[in-house]
Amino acid sequence: xxxxxxxxxxxxxxxxxxxxxxxxxxxxxxxxxxxxxxxxxxxxxxxxxxxxxxxxxxxxxxxxxxxxxxxxxxxxxxxxxxxxxxxxxxxxxxxxxxxxxxxxxxxxxxxxxxxxxx
Amino acid sequence: xxxxxxxxxxxxxxxxxxxxxxxxxxxxxxxxxxxxxxxxxxxxxxxxxxxxxxxxxxxxxxxxxxxxxxxxxxxxxxxxxxxxxxxxxxxxxxxxxxxxxxxxxxxxxx
Numbered sequence: 001x002x003x004x005x006x007x008x009x010x011x012x013x014x015x016x017x018x019x020x021x022x023x024x025x026x027x028x029x030x031x032x033x034x035x036x037x038x039x040x041x042x043x044x045x046x047x048x049x050x051x052x053x054x055x056x057x058x059x060x061x062x063x064x065x066x067x068x069x070x071x072x073x074x075x076x077x078x079x080x081x082x083x084x085x086x087x088x089x090x091x092x093x094x095x096x097x098x099x100x101x102x103x104x105x106x107x108x109x110x111x112x113x114x115x116x117x118x
Numbered sequence: 119x120x121x122x123x124x125x126x127x128x129x130x131x132x133x134x135x136x137x138x139x140x141x142x143x144x145x146x147x148x149x150x151x152x153x154x155x156x157x158x159x160x161x162x163x164x165x166x167x168x169x170x171x172x173x174x175x176x177x178x179x180x181x182x183x184x185x186x187x188x189x190x191x192x193x194x195x196x197x198x199x200x201x202x203x204x205x206x207x208x209x210x211x212x213x214x215x216x217x218x219x220x221x222x223x224x225x226x227x228x
Contacts, residue, residue, distance in 0.1 A: 035217070037164075045156070045164065045207050047217040059215050095163055103211035104154035104169035111163055 002026045002107055004096050009112030012086055020081040020112060022096030030074035033057075033099035036081050038092035039111075046092075050099065051079060064090075086116045120144070122210055124220035130198045130227055138223045139190040140208030146189035151210040153191035155184060158205045158222075167206075168193060195225075203227040 008020040022034060036048040049070040050059040058070050069082040079096060093113050097105035121143035130136035140153060147153060149171050156164040166175040168184035171191065181196045191210075195202055208220040 037219075044205075044222040045158075045209075045219040047209070047219060050215075050217070061216065097164075100169070102154075102170040102173070103152040103217070104166065104209070105156075105164075106166050106169075106175060108163040108165075 004098065004107055004109035006094060006096050006109045006112035009094065009114045011115045011117065013118050014087060014116055016086050016116070017082070017084045018086065018114060020083065020094055020096075020114070022079040022081075022109060024077055029072075029077045029079065034070075034072070034079045035097045035099050035105055036070065037095045037097055037105070037108075038090075038114075039095070040089070040092040043092075048094070049081060083114070086114075088116050090114060091116045120212060120218055122208065122218045122220040124206075124208060124223045126221065127224045127226070130195070130202075130225065132198060132200060132227055134198050135194065135196045136198060136225065137187070137192050137194045138206055138208075138225070139187065139192050140210070140220050141190040142210075147186065147191045147210065149186065151191070151212070153184065153186075154209045155182075155191075155193045156207045156209065157202075158207065159203075164207065198227050200227050 003026050005023045033052045035050050051070045055072045067085045072079045093111040095111045096109045098107040123141045155168040158164045172184040183194045185192050205222045207222045
């Protein structure tokens with residue numbers, strides 16, 4: 001089964017850090033670009049970050065630029081989102097999603113919850 | 119700051135047809151934005167419905183269709199069913215290399 005699995009969410013204080021991971025038990029992640037998308041409680045979807053299949057291309061939403069870093073380990077078949085200087089407004093469910101050539105996302109994980117609170 | 123606009127809510131009768139739209143705060147949506155549409159029910163991950171304006175994702179029933187109507191992207195549901203009651207999000211790919219989601223439309227089937 002083609003699936004993505006996120007992990008690493010949790011409760012963190014404002015100003016703290018978390019590292020999210022995205023794994024693909026059912027397929028070879030290394031040949032796909034990956035996006036992170038988040039959804040704050042009761043709110044809509046927000047694109048967060050993108051990484052190309054090789055890892056040479058990355059992009060970030062303005063709301064996280066300079067604080068979040070996306071990376072990948074194609075040997076371990078995983079993608080990571082390092083989140084620093086976390087704020088209350090970063091509280092959300094974070095989804096990783098497989099990016100396709102026509103600029104859309106076709107496979108989504110179930111998400112991992114990040115809560116930023118003191 | 120580009121804002122992608124969607125109707126906050128819409129209602130359709132079972133068996134009816136509804137068209138949800140996706141616009142820009144400034145300018146027109148065209149195929150060059152590669153509009154895509156996602157369905158989400160509470161507590162679940164999004165499900166991909168339509169990509170590249172009008173291509174149905176694998177397994178999506180043909181009662182879902184996408185198009186450009188005037189200056190907006192559109193998602194039409196023909197013969198709405200009770201389990202179509204969901205939130206629907208459009209997403210556009212911007213020339214900056216970013217993706218932007220619309221605020222979502224809550225569709226009620228009653």
